[in-house]
Amino acid sequence: METRKYNTNQPIGQLVQFSQDGEYFFKKGIKYYRRRDLYKAKKYFERAVQFDPKEPVFLCQLAVVLSELGEFEKSNDILIEIVEKLEPEMYECYSFLANNYAYLGFFQEAKKYAKKYLEFAPDGEFYEDTEDLLDLLSIETNELDGFHDEEEELINRQEAARELLENGKLEEASMMLQKIVKEYPEFWSAHNNLSLAQFYLGNVSKAIKIAQDVLKKSEGNLHALCNLAVYYHYLGREKEVAHIVRQLRVVHPIDMDHRSKLGVTFALLGQYEIAFKWLRWLQKFGYEGDGAFYYWLAVSAYHTNKKQLADEMWQKVIKLNPEKKGAEPWLKVQAPQPKGKAINHSLIQQFKETDSGEKKLLILLLLKRSGNVRSLEEINSYLLTNNESDVVKEFTHLMLNKLTNKQQLKTSSRLVDGLEVIDALSDQCTWPQSLEQKFYMLWFRILLNALHSPISFKNSHAWAAAIEYCCLRAEDQQVTQKQIAEKYLISTSTLRKYMNYVTDLV
Template identity: 35%
Template sequence: MSKYTSQNHHTQVVQLFQDGHYFFHKGLKAYRERNLPRASKLIQRAIVLEPENVEMLSQLAMIYTEMGHYQQSNELLQFILEHVDENMTECHYFQANNYANLGLFQEAYKSATTYAALEEDGEFAEENDELLDLLDMSDEDDEDFPYDQDDLIVKQDHANHLLESGRLEEAIDMLEQMIVEYPEFWSAYNNLALAYFYSGRIHQAKEMLNRVLHENPGNLHALCNQLVFYHSEKEVEKVNVLAKQLTHVYPMLSEQRYKLGATFALVGEFEWAFKWLYSLYKTGFSGDSTFLYWLASAAYHTGHKSLAQTVWDKMVEEDIDADEIKPWQEKPEEPETMVSMEERLTAYYVSKQKGEHDVLQAVLDSRAAKTTFEQQFIELLLFEDQMEERSFSEDAVFAKQAASALEEAIHPDNHMPYFWLFHIIQQVRASGSDKRNAPAWAAASYYLWVNGQEESKMTKKEVATLFQMSVQTLSKYERVICSLIDELGR
């Protein structure tokens, strides 16, 4: 008999299933208590379960507005209009208010006039007329509100949201477009460098940072990103030199203090991290859960343990998805962080071969920085049998299929063929090459690797036979790989 059942006639029925309405009503309770971060998290959970519930979507949009997340609010409102209910005309009015708060007056005017045309006597007609009077815009004075400026702010905010959401490829597309349209907007270059780095395009990330620092020397965000890159690749001497240089910087803007403080915390320079993050905290700067996480960590490691616990409790209260392991607690043993993406991918695949699912799950659950591609690859290794129910990215599937083809063909007795294959996969991803024939990429990769070893050589015919393909196909992919290596300078 199940431990959840009983023959007792007085057994109480307890609702264990938490549906969308359960989280929605808990979110509304948090909203009434003015705990907006918690309310937004709970209602987000509700929407995951009921993605087309208009009431939930519109409530979350209003909460975002109150939190000052105007662009996210407008994205939700636009989603409602395009995918759920095009007749919810009040969305246009709410969008107008959000645009006005962002200072995008031309966009606000467009949305307000759309609402006025659709709802002459609508629920918000009076408020909408007042907004139009306030904007006091007409076709002939468009030059007072340059469209390019509005367009830049909208794109910048949207790109930041894509980065924070882990949608790296979409962010890269938008940021690449932005630096063409706005060649001196350095924030876009810095964000693009980060997007490249966390998507595994290390070479492009470094080139982008070098470009910023060459054309805009002393750019603080670029220097902080460079320090993160050095730390990630364990360039200890370079970390020490650059960190020392950054201790002489005295940023005035809150955004710059946050960036500098969080960067110092990430690389373990906790005294300097605490200086800048705590200076913001004392002014009432609330930031987000990431700000609170690094402040708690810096506070603890500089001896301010009571403050660290207070800040941590505040973070957990505001972010119901917060990691339960404090940054100063002993964490479960995890695989050592590898120097390169290739080494990390190799370690993941070898763990899969050994049946070390607990190791892969520990990496997946950890707070350690992982690119979206890495995360998808690990998930695919763990849940390959659920491919029909789960969605995996094209890059993750390609990498897994190529590694499996290599394993089945040659059964490597060391890790180097995998390392070389994942190196080639990174070049393929960076170049945007066709990924449909994963076994052919694996075969060409192995052919180049084995013939680069002094002690062993193989003919194309021998390798093609192992991978069950024609010599012509192998030769084609060998040429493409050689071309990619030459082009990317690796």
């Protein structure tokens, strides 16, 4: 057996050293980055930078990881140091800066760096992505394009309408917003606020229609999608809610207010984990939200077992709204309810007690607009055991059909034509809700009196114009025949013809 010989001058247990330089730690960082273990990647890139703090490649990769971890400001500091002091021709840093500033909500800075990258790196690896980002930034920031001369006035009007909405002055807000959308039909934020105003007034069907119209013309409009999800949730239409939620879960807006809207919407829908993610991120970055923002951050924090944070956020709510002291939301969390829901029971009772045919039809219309299928079904059940006119029964079925898209019974074409007059009045109405309902009452009286006459209801705009004019004159409103005729796109002679019909049938 061979005897091993050792050099007794060599210390026993001495380790053979191997090179641990910046390159070594950088390669380790790349390995973990490719595995998507970002925290370990960050650790190794930081070690690499300690060995060589002036190596732009090490610094740039660290900045990329910091960005993916949401540490945008630290990432930006490094990227700016690279392009300003170390390697001005490392153009990809401009693309990374553009993305970081976009996520932070600093759109002008994001645009500046995106344009720099496109200018200096026309063949660069990130050219298409940066071009897409620039297009997205243009969409996010240029909603008012084409309104430049009136931009400041328009923003002030929109803000005034929003304040009315927040203060519960719903009819005033609705009237102001209707005027804005008529003058600026592509100013989508006004459409979205009008939709909310109609929702809180109890006109849920109208609110849904406005939101759907926005989505047809401005595909993917985040506020319209969020509003629609809340409306469907209120109506219990959970399949539609789930469909929208799937879309919202993959959305990553760059605008701070859009992120707030997304977070609040998820909280309203009871999806607290993802709600907390968005709202907490904003709060960490110093986003100055309103009372609703902190309210829903408190709720989502509580429901994700972060009760200390929930208490802290609730203190902010109290600071903004002192009257909420002692009314912690997690004691009884509820989404804001439209006024219409509260009055549905009262409307059903009024329906049962009134002998007026036109009032019954108006109540059915209001229940349909509130979107509450159960209330209409309750009336439908009531009609099975109580004597009522065929017209009221048919109109009840018609309202149910409109809400459920189920064909239950064949409805008189005369009633369908009559409903189109209501739609025309509704589309053109810029008056308070109380006056609008008087238009409907007058029309229902005409409808009942003329239902079996040979007079046609086909010209819905002419009938609507005549109803509005006659009602306004009866209310001593100063309006001319020419104004009403132009509003409904008919001639004054046609208006007078239908005014005569109204007078004969009242």
